[in-house]
Amino acid sequence: MSSIDASFKSLFLLQDRTRTGKAAGIKFNYFVLSATFYKMKLLFFVAAVANLFLLLPNFQQIIADLDSDRRALLDFADAVPHIRKLNWNANVPICSSWVGIICNKDGTRVREIHLPGIGLNGLFPAKTIGKLDGLRVLSLRSNHLTGSLPSDILSIPSLQSINLQHNNFSGDVPPTLSPQLSVVDLSFNSFTGSVPSTVKNLKRLSTLNLQFNSFSGGVPNLDLPRLKSLNLSHNLLNGSIPFSLQKFPISSFIGNSHLCGPPLTSCSTLSPSPSPSIDNFSPTISGRHNASHSKKLNSGAIIAIAIGGCSILLLLILVISFFCRKKKDRGISVTKAKASSGGKNENLKSEDFGSGVQGAEKNKLIFFEGCSHSFDLEDLLRASAEVLGKGSYGTAYKAVLDEATVVVVKRLREVEVGKKEFEQQMEILDRIGRHPNIVPVRAYYYSKDEKLLVWEYMPAGSLSAALHGNRDTGRTPLDWDSRLKISLGAANGIAYIHSEGGAKFIHGNIKSSNILLNQDLDGRVSDFGLSPLMNSYAVKYRGTGYRAPEVIETQKITQKSDVYSFGVVLLEMLTGKSPIQSSGYNDVVDLPRWVRSVVREEWTAEVFDVELTKYPNIEEELVQMLQIAFACVAELPDMRPNMDDVVRMIEDIQQSKLENRPSSEDNMSKESKVQTPE
Numbered sequence: 291m292s293s294i295d296a297s298f299k300s301l302f303l304l305q306d307r308t309r310t311g312k313a314a315g316i317k318f319n320y321f322v323l324s325a326t327f328y329k330m331k332l333l334f335f336v337a338a339v340a341n342l343f344l345l346l347p348n349f350q351q352i353i354a355d356l357d358s359d360r361r362a363l364l365d366f367a368d369a370v371p372h373i374r375k376l377n378w379n380a381n382v383p384i385c386s387s388w389v390g391i392i393c394n395k396d397g398t399r400v401r402e403i404h405l406p407g408i409g410l411n412g413l414f415p416a417k418t419i420g421k422l423d424g425l426r427v428l429s430l431r432s433n434h435l436t437g438s439l440p441s442d443i444l445s446i447p448s449l450q451s452i453n454l455q456h457n458n459f460s461g462d463v464p465p466t467l468s469p470q471l472s473v474v475d476l477s478f479n480s481f482t483g484s485v486p487s488t489v490k491n492l493k494r495l496s497t498l499n500l501q502f503n504s505f506s507g508g509v510p511n512l513d514l515p516r517l518k519s520l521n522l523s524h525n526l527l528n529g530s531i532p533f534s535l536q537k538f539p540i541s542s543f544i545g546n547s548h549l550c551g552p553p554l555t556s557c558s559t560l561s562p563s564p565s566p567s568i569d570n571f572s573p574t575i576s577g578r579h580n581a582s583h584s585k586k587l588n589s590g591a592i593i594a595i596a597i598g599g600c601s602i603l604l605l606l607i608l609v610i611s612f613f614c615r616k617k618k619d620r621g622i623s624v625t626k627a628k629a630s631s632g633g634k635n636e637n638l639k640s641e642d643f644g645s646g647v648q649g650a651e652k653n654k655l656i657f658f659e660g661c662s663h664s665f666d667l668e669d670l671l672r673a674s675a676e677v678l679g680k681g682s683y684g685t686a687y688k689a690v691l692d693e694a695t696v697v698v699v700k701r702l703r704e705v706e707v708g709k710k711e712f713e714q715q716m717e718i719l720d721r722i723g724r725h726p727n728i729v730p731v732r733a734y735y736y737s738k739d740e741k742l743l744v745w746e747y748m749p750a751g752s753l754s755a756a757l758h759g760n761r762d763t764g765r766t767p768l769d770w771d772s773r774l775k776i777s778l779g780a781a782n783g784i785a786y787i788h789s790e791g792g793a794k795f796i797h798g799n800i801k802s803s804n805i806l807l808n809q810d811l812d813g814r815v816s817d818f819g820l821s822p823l824m825n826s827y828a829v830k831y832r833g834t835g836y837r838a839p840e841v842i843e844t845q846k847i848t849q850k851s852d853v854y855s856f857g858v859v860l861l862e863m864l865t866g867k868s869p870i871q872s873s874g875y876n877d878v879v880d881l882p883r884w885v886r887s888v889v890r891e892e893w894t895a896e897v898f899d900v901e902l903t904k905y906p907n908i909e910e911e912l913v914q915m916l917q918i919a920f921a922c923v924a925e926l927p928d929m930r931p932n933m934d935d936v937v938r939m940i941e942d943i944q945q946s947k948l949e950n951r952p953s954s955e956d957n958m959s960k961e962s963k964v965q966t967p968e
């Protein structure tokens with residue numbers, strides 16, 4: 291029996307023992323396992339006694355250290371209410387039995403605490419966990435901890451990794467930081483104040499995630515050689531981005547309306563904001579606060595500028611009218627035309643997206659705030675373009691303006707709403723598109739006959755292409771870790787959409803071709819906000835293969851129908867099978883039904899993508915993900931989890947991945963394995 295079979299049975303058969311009648315097999319395995327377990331226990335006992343004699347001189351000290359760790363943890367558990375029960379009990383061995391605790395190799399100190407999503411509630415008491423002076427990893431993510439973070443936590447001298455994301459912490463981050471820190475994730479809290487300047491001393495720091503807080507002030511100049519991942523997005527930071535951090539992508543900084551400089555817009559285009567007061571923050575690069583700006587110009591200079599300006603304007607008018615005449619009957623020049631359906635070439639002349647652009651409105655490409663206006667409609671019409679595919683809302687083109695500017699232009703068809711409603715919807719798209727897991731819209735164009743949307747181009751394509759593209763031609767398959775990362779990113783994006791508009795915001799077209807990937811393989815959701823613009827014909831044909839049963843019946847989408855569609859995406863990712871066969875919309879596979887039938891009848895690993903079976907030690911994660919997918923595709927909408935729950939469940943898989951699959955960097959013993967809270 292393969293290990294995947296075993297995991298499958300233990301997780302599914304145990305749940306469904308009476309129905310399947312296969313409990314005997316499990317019992318047999320259980321007795322065999324327990325016998326082995328007792329033998330191992332005996333061996334451990336002998337080894338432990340031998341150890342004890344060897345280490346006798348240090349024994350008193352060891353007991354005292356572990357005792358103080360135990361006391362500190364019990365104080366924490368006593369002070370912080372938690373929904374899911376912890377089995378922390380002074381009478382049972384802390385290193386081998388306590389939920390969420392990992393000790394060092396010889397069981398003398400607590401090294402790691404992992405308590406994700408167990409409903410920890412209220413204030414984080416000082417002088418509890420802060421007393422664990424051998425602690426290296428602290429993960430209390432996805433709980434409900436509030437108030438300020440005690441100053442004795444981040445300063446634990448041995449602390450290497452802290453994960454407090456998705457709590458409700460507030461107040462300033464204490465400035466004393468352990469020099470050993472390499473991972474700091476405080477994202478999705480309500481921290482205020484400045485980013486501590488002491489971060490710049492963390493020479494081992496590789497990940498700093500502070501997104502979605504209320505940090506203010508300037509960005510510290512972090513010249514840290516090991517820093518690989520930085521996210522300061524969606525805070526209240528201001529000033530210019532220090533040179534040392536300009537190598538990070540836009541997504542590291544977006545959502546700070548007073549932050550400027552590369553990779554964001556140049557500082558001169560923003561309205562002035564207070565410059566950072568802390569002395570180690572970088573000076574404004576573009577010279578926005580340069581004293582020369584305030585100097586008055588003399589009259590000679592004014593006349594020279596006026597004459598120069600007029601001549602440039604005249605020249606521009608001449609050039610534009612020349613191009614307008616040349617392009618009267620010509621829209622975009624399509625260099626390569628490959629429709630996604632069947633990959634056949636098409637004559638796209640009749641569909642050129644410039645054809646409906648009205649002369650008087652040619653330059654009315656409306657850019658969203660924060661997007662650089664590095665091109666206009668003329669540039670777009672002139673750009674060489676490639677058809678990426680025809681979707682239910684229109685045709686998508688990849689337009690290359692120059693080496694650095696590549697965008698996707700979607701020519702919307704069947705738009706039903708008027709200009710005002712269109713513009714209102716664009717404002718929503720702008721707001722939602724600032725989340726790092728949503729593909730941002732950069733600009734739009736609206737005229738009577740033509741509606742265009744300009745999106746940021748996602749260079750690594752879609753999840754659909756990564757899963758199903760060129761399977762037979764020796765491409766590198768998408769590995770499990772990437773699939774896990776993409777699914778978490780996409781789930782975060784959808785959860786954000788759902789949380790932003792109460793029950794009002796629904797994606798309505800979740801599918802693998804609408805989950806796009808950037809170079810780092812972060813999953814980003816695209817096409818949000820289009821269905822309210824479209825007529826019912828387009829809406830009817832969206833998401834075929836991913837639609838929830840109630841949507842097929844009523845055509846009514848809800849947040850729970852998004853959850854269903856996301857569940858189908860998860861099944862697609864696990865099985866490697868697409869719910870739409872290559873022959874197109876008419877050939878739809880009911881993936882949830884297929885997976886259920888395989889799992890129920892055969893109890894084998896056959897359900898998983900063969901490309902995944904090559905990776906060792908992931909079977910538990912696959913099964914956990916399959917359970918999440920099953921929950922999402924429940925027939926009754928009320929039985930499905932909401933997207934926040936889905937995010938947490940996928941985060942749990944990621945966490946168990948860290949715990950059960952030792953990374954090369956981690957030289958710590960994993961002998962005492964973490965137990966997931968019940």
Ligand SMILES: Nc1ncnc2c1ncn2[C@@H]1O[C@H](COP(=O)(O)OP(=O)(O)OP(=O)(O)O)[C@@H](O)[C@H]1O
Binds near residue numbers: 686729745
């Ligand atoms: N911003 C983008 N960057 C890269 N590829 C994109 C981008 N937007 C869309 N695509 C790809 O272009 C193709 C066509 O996309 P489009 O959204 O028009 O159709 P679709 O996703 O197949 O269907 P639907 O309109 O129902 O969403 C898809 O393969 C999609 O993955």
